[in-house]
Every structure is written in structure tokens, then in C-alpha cells.
Amino acid sequence: MSKRILILTTIISLVFGLAFSGIIFAADDSYWQDHKEVLDELQSDGKPPTVIPVELIPQEDEATTALRERLNEIIDEYAPRIIEMSDWLYHNPESGYYEYNSSKMLGGELEKQGFEVTYGVEGLDEGYNSVIEERFDAAGLPTAVIAKYKGKTEHPVICFVFEADALRAPTREKGAFHGCQHNMQGPTAVGAAVSFAKLLEEKNIPGSVWAVLTPAEEIPPPDKSAMAKAGVFDGVDIAFFSHGFGPTSKRNEAGLGNCCYLIDAALYDFHGKTAHGSRAWKGADSLDAARLFLTAIDMLREHSEPEFRMMSAITKTGNAPNVVDDYVQIDHWNRNTDPAGQAALQHKAEQIDQIARGVAMAAFNEVDIRHYAYYYNGIEYGWLNALMWEYVHEYGDPEAISEELGKPSGWAECGYPSVNFPGIHVKPAIAGTPEVAGHSDENADLTISEKGHRALVQTAKIEGAMALRLVLDPKLLATVKEEQARWQEYGLEKGLITEDMIRK
Ligand SMILES: [Zn+2]
Structure with a gap:
């Protein structure tokens, strides 16, 4: 281990350890250290392992299984409402920056369920704010929702991130439509957040739960980055994100990458x-x-x-x-x-x-x-992918699970958030999902089918199970943070990210 990593991980573990119910754990108290030899073998050229074997995550104990089963019950009770919200969004699509009713509906639900809800973002970068004001009348991102449930302790903070914007249609007559399945994101995130908060409350488990709506994913500039830079995600320990469903569920290789292409966009006013x-x-x-x-x-x-x-x-x-x-x-x-x-x-x-x-x-x-x-490039987390894989196998349909690995892309599409806040994009496995084009009417229609409804509930259960493990096992959480520090260092060394992308 290089000196720099050692210092970084010591600081991270210490800060995090202090925050977590006052327990302080040392830098080497992580599963990474427990499996040092295996992981060293998987490591090449200073590059952290790109695949973490699922077996390295300790088996779920009986007490945790019981809690997870209780969480499943809570999610099942809430499922009709989760489905109702997704169907409502499908029938009431609004394009990016104008998703006012969607934001109000989802924020209102969180409020009703005991979350403290605020709309809009303070402290946004001025250049960015001037562009979204000029183009969409959206200074301060009025459709953003930040909902917090403060539990027994402030940390760990589990944050469910979601989008609600529909696609702009190719013709004006057609209007907006949910061809990218964003109507599923809010209901899944709200479903997981509300159910998980209920479990923490009922069973006296430490930790807090947040749910954050990030507006207008389909239209640049990327608001998740702007919100992260404004400090919205400061304090988040783990972020969960989901994005509808497709014919197969794959886990990704860990590393640095992006979903689409690297983009720099600028306005030139002559x-x-x-x-x-x-x-x-x-x-x-x-x-x-x-x-x-x-x-x-x-x-x-x-x-x-x-x-x-x-x-x-x-x-x-x-x-x-x-x-x-x-x-x-x-x-x-x-x-x-x-x-x-x-x-x-x-x-x-x-x-x-x-x-x-x-x-x-x-x-x-x-x-x-x-x-x-x-x-820009974001970080894909190997330990979180391994944990997700455990529960995709538990809840998903085996026929829809592919063991082929996807490319690293980080939990958000724009790089900056996933470099600074560990998280994962969770993908459910629903057998027999037809292969349809992204951003199409067929893709939108899938969300209101019986398979789409199952995907909503399954995703909430996978996310809930993962959140539970991470909250109950500080060592696992420390391991994810150690991985973050390693990828940051590697990314800087290889020029895959730049120093200014790391939030100080
Ligand atoms: Zn999308």
C-alpha cells in the first residue's frame, strides 16, 4: 500500500468512524485487509481489482436475514402505491426543468411519509445558474427535491437518487413521453427510502435516509454535478440509483469510465x-x-x-x-x-x-x-457491484441474469458525483423482458406492464437489502470508502480524472 493511500484511507476511516455512532475503526479494519492476498493477486499495475468476487463479502447472518425479511414485508405493503406513482408519472410526463407536477407529487409523498422535504438548491455555481435561467427559467433548480429522514444517528447516510424528467418528443404534437423510463426512478427510490426508514425506526437501527430528485437528466447541463458542487450530497455515505429495466441484468467491472461519451459544452456569445x-x-x-x-x-x-x-x-x-x-x-x-x-x-x-x-x-x-x-469519468465500485450481485441473484429471475461484465460507468452519468460519493446503479432482473429500443414508445409502455411493475418492487428490495447490509456492517462501508480512495488515486495517476474533480 502506498503511503498516500494509507494516509487517505486513515483519514477517511477516521472521519467516518467518528461519525458512525462514535465508533472509531483503524485504517486496516476492512474486508479489503482481510482478503489482502486474494485482492493483491487481482490487482495489476497499481490498478485496483476490477471484479470483487461475491464470496469475499461475508455471509448474511441470521439476524440480518430476519431484518431483511421484515423489510420485504414493508416494501410489499407499500408496493401498490409505488406502482400507482410510476403509472401516474407515465400518464403525466413532463420534460426536464419543467417537471413541476412530478416533483410535487414525489416530494409530497415523501413529506406524507415523515421526511423533511425542501425544493430547489442553494449555492449553485453562478455561471451554471445563469445558463439554466436563460434557457429554462430554472435558476435555483425549483424542481429539485431534497428529502431527509433523520434516524437514531446522523450517519451512515443512505441516499436514494432519482430523476423524473420525460423525453422531449421528436414532434411538438406528440409532447413529452417516458421513453427513458424515468417514471420508474422516483417511485423505486421513494419506495426504498420510505420502507427503509420505517425499518430503521421500528428496529432502532442507526442511520439516516435521504431521497434526492435531480432534475433534467436528458438535457445538459448535468444537474447532478451542479448539485454535488453546491454541497447537496455532502455527508452521503452511499448513494443508490436505478434506471428502469431491460432484458438482462449485468454487473459492471469496477474502475473509471462513463456511460456515454466525455463531453464539454460551452456557450459562445458574440x-x-x-x-x-x-x-x-x-x-x-x-x-x-x-x-x-x-x-x-x-x-x-x-x-x-x-x-x-x-x-x-x-x-x-x-x-x-x-x-x-x-x-x-x-x-x-x-x-x-x-x-x-x-x-x-x-x-x-x-x-x-x-x-x-x-x-x-x-x-x-x-x-x-x-x-x-x-x-466526465466516474467511479464504478467493485464492492458495491459484488453486493448488488448477491441480491440480484436472491430476488431476480435467473434467466434474466447475465454473468457477462458491463463497462465501468459510475452511478451517475456525469462523473463528478460518483467520484465523490460512492454509489451504485441497481439493475433488476425480470425474465422475458422484450428487447426494445431505448428512448422509444415501446420502452415507455414496458413500464406500465406487469413486468414493469415487478421491476419496481424488485429494485426497491435489492436496494433495501444492500442498504441494510451497509448500515449493519461498518467494516463493509469502510471497505467501499477505501476502494473510493484507491480509484481516485489511480484515476489521477492515469489522467482519467483531474484534481479539480475531487471535492475538498
Ligand atoms: Zn435516462
Whole structure:
């Protein structure tokens, strides 16, 4: 173990240990240490093990099994309401930043169940806040829900994270629809959170339960990152996340990666000077700056690595040919399909910024540059995947379980949260789920089928069982935190994450 890791894990274990009912455990008091030889063998090149064998997690004892069975009863009693909420969301879809009724319904349910609920987020980054205000009238994220149940002790904090935004339809007539199954997320998270809090209360178990709605996943900027940066998740020990269901349940390899591609998005506001079209020499045309900008980006393509995708849209411009444009806005995205390309992506963004400044100068304009969205690598946790696998096998349909490993992607799509707060994306296993396209009507319709209803309850049970184990076993929780420190160190060393992604 390197000195740096030792220091890091000592601090983490100490801080966490103090927080946890006053029990202090030493740095080496973890299952990681118990299985040092096995894990060292799985480790290569300083890279922490990418698969944790399920057998390394100690067997559930009788007392825990009894508690888990009680939790199942509570979830089963609550199941009709969980299903009702998901069906209601399916029939009342709202797109990102406008999910007001969905937020009110889910927040209201949590309030009714004894959670302390607040809406909106304070302390958001100003640049980010200005972009969501300008585009969606959503400064302060009014549809965000932060619900807390404070139990016997403050820690550990188990946080169920969910989205509620529907997809924007390809045609205006069609309206929003739940083709990404986000209607299942809130009901699952609320179902697990409410039931788990009830169990803690009934059985006098320490710990707190949070449920957090993060708005508008389908539309950048990524609000989970912004909320994490504003401190919403500070204090969270483990986060759970779910995202509907598909034909197979797979666990992922541990490591650093992302669900989709690395993205950096920025707004370029070109400001010129208006003038009568017939006296255009008196003006400074922002459309000229914009045209030069797009041409220069085309030139840069030739000198960019093939894994780059550069995409732009003119989002604001004038519409009068006889008036020189004094304002044009371009929304530009750089995408890198290479997961190890985070540094290269940042370099590409700097090149585009330089182009923007250059063309602004050439067209006698000023330019404001706002980088407003980043999708970076996150951490996928091996120990949490192993624990999930134990309970997917317990609750899932065997035919729907695949032992093939998925790629690491972290519990959230945008990187930052999963680097800072350990968590897992839980996937249920429902046999006979048809293979349909993502973001489709068929995918939405699956959620209100009998299989969709089973998936809701199964996911809540898997999450509840995992939460129970982590709350009852501080050593397991310490092991997950040790893994977090190891992946952070490895990620920094290999350039998969950058120092500024680690929340101090
Ligand atoms: Zn989605």
C-alpha cells in the first residue's frame, strides 16, 4: 500500500468512524485487509481489482436475514402505491426543468411519509445558474427535491437518487413521453427510502435516509454535478440509483469510465454592433463572427484525433436581413469517444475558446465564453457491484441474469458525483423482458406492464437489502470508502480524472 493511500484511507476511516455512532475503526479494519492476498493477486499495475468476487463479502447472518425479511414485508405493503406513482408519472410526463407536477407529487409523498422535504438548491455555481435561467427559467433548480429522514444517528447516510424528467418528443404534437423510463426512478427510490426508514425506526437501527430528485437528466447541463458542487450530497455515505429495466441484468467491472461519451459544452456569445443593412460598414456583424467560428472548427477537425466529435448549433441570432446582427449565440459541444481522453478533451475545449477569441477579433466583436456542462469519468465500485450481485441473484429471475461484465460507468452519468460519493446503479432482473429500443414508445409502455411493475418492487428490495447490509456492517462501508480512495488515486495517476474533480 502506498503511503498516500494509507494516509487517505486513515483519514477517511477516521472521519467516518467518528461519525458512525462514535465508533472509531483503524485504517486496516476492512474486508479489503482481510482478503489482502486474494485482492493483491487481482490487482495489476497499481490498478485496483476490477471484479470483487461475491464470496469475499461475508455471509448474511441470521439476524440480518430476519431484518431483511421484515423489510420485504414493508416494501410489499407499500408496493401498490409505488406502482400507482410510476403509472401516474407515465400518464403525466413532463420534460426536464419543467417537471413541476412530478416533483410535487414525489416530494409530497415523501413529506406524507415523515421526511423533511425542501425544493430547489442553494449555492449553485453562478455561471451554471445563469445558463439554466436563460434557457429554462430554472435558476435555483425549483424542481429539485431534497428529502431527509433523520434516524437514531446522523450517519451512515443512505441516499436514494432519482430523476423524473420525460423525453422531449421528436414532434411538438406528440409532447413529452417516458421513453427513458424515468417514471420508474422516483417511485423505486421513494419506495426504498420510505420502507427503509420505517425499518430503521421500528428496529432502532442507526442511520439516516435521504431521497434526492435531480432534475433534467436528458438535457445538459448535468444537474447532478451542479448539485454535488453546491454541497447537496455532502455527508452521503452511499448513494443508490436505478434506471428502469431491460432484458438482462449485468454487473459492471469496477474502475473509471462513463456511460456515454466525455463531453464539454460551452456557450459562445458574440456581441457586435447593429446598423442599417444598407450602411453595414457602420456595424460589426456577429453573424460574421459566427460564420468564421464554424469554418475554423471545420478546419480544426482535420487536426483532431479521430475519436473527437464536434457539434454546434446557432441557438440565438437575428432574423432581419436589413439589420446587422449585434448578437449571435452558438452552443458548441466537444465529445471524446475515448474514455481515457479527458485531458485531450480539455485541450480541445481550450483550442475552441482560442478560435472564438480569434474570430471575434477578426469580426470586430466581443465574445463571452461559458463552459456550462461537463460529462466526465466516474467511479464504478467493485464492492458495491459484488453486493448488488448477491441480491440480484436472491430476488431476480435467473434467466434474466447475465454473468457477462458491463463497462465501468459510475452511478451517475456525469462523473463528478460518483467520484465523490460512492454509489451504485441497481439493475433488476425480470425474465422475458422484450428487447426494445431505448428512448422509444415501446420502452415507455414496458413500464406500465406487469413486468414493469415487478421491476419496481424488485429494485426497491435489492436496494433495501444492500442498504441494510451497509448500515449493519461498518467494516463493509469502510471497505467501499477505501476502494473510493484507491480509484481516485489511480484515476489521477492515469489522467482519467483531474484534481479539480475531487471535492475538498
Ligand atoms: Zn435516462
